[in-house]
Amino acid sequence: MPKRNAPGDVYAERYLAQRIARLREAKGMSYDGLASRMTQAGCPLNQSAIYKIERGDPPRRITVDELVAYSRVFGIPVEQLLIDPELDVDQEIVDALDEVRTYAAARANAEDRLIDAVERVRDMAEGSARAKRTLQDYLERTVVPGDYFKVLSALANTKGTKNG
Numbered sequence: 363m364p365k366r367n368a369p370g371d372v373y374a375e376r377y378l379a380q381r382i383a384r385l386r387e388a389k390g391m392s393y394d395g396l397a398s399r400m401t402q403a404g405c406p407l408n409q410s411a412i413y414k415i416e417r418g419d420p421p422r423r424i425t426v427d428e429l430v431a432y433s434r435v436f437g438i439p440v441e442q443l444l445i446d447p448e449l450d451v452d453q454e455i456v457d458a459l460d461e462v463r464t465y466a467a468a469r470a471n472a473e474d475r476l477i478d479a480v481e482r483v484r485d486m487a488e489g490s491a492r493a494k495r496t497l498q499d500y501l502e503r504t505v506v507p508g509d510y511f512k513v514l515s516a517l518a519n520t521k522g523t524k525n526g
Contacts, residue, residue, distance in 0.1 A: 374444040375424055378432070381447045383416040385436045396435070405431030480516050 386396050393409035400407040405427050414422040433440045442450075487493040501513055 373446075375421070376418060377446050378424055378429065378443050379415050379418045381443050381450075382412070382432060384447055385438070386412075386416070389436075399435045400428070400431050403431040403434040407431070476516065484517055 382396075386393075391399070393412050396412055397407055397409045400412070407428060411422065414420075415424060415428075429440055429443065433443055436443070483497065487497050
């Protein structure tokens, strides 16, 4: 009878255990809820087994069937479940920073367009009593009270603020 290998430190299993814990928590699943989903995915697993897998102390081996079921339950490719979860955190940070940069650029563009529009309205209303009445009537008729004061404030405070 062949001799069993001594248990080693298998990084992929440790990463998988960490990933399972993070995904379960992120999706608001209880151990029981994840166990139920694993059963539905064709791999019956009780909540204590999931707890032992996540905890990793003592280590509990993960079968190929369990790996495939976790992949189905979480909608993540098997390969991605096996990589270091910290790499995912790094990518999430980069993705969030990209989103911040995109929104910051959109906000700056919107602010420039707002200033242009306000200055255009102010220029049209300047020196014309009729245009001023039209502006006042429009604001009273179409803008909710809180926004009314924001628009008036914008008209009063944006002159010369664009581009420096």
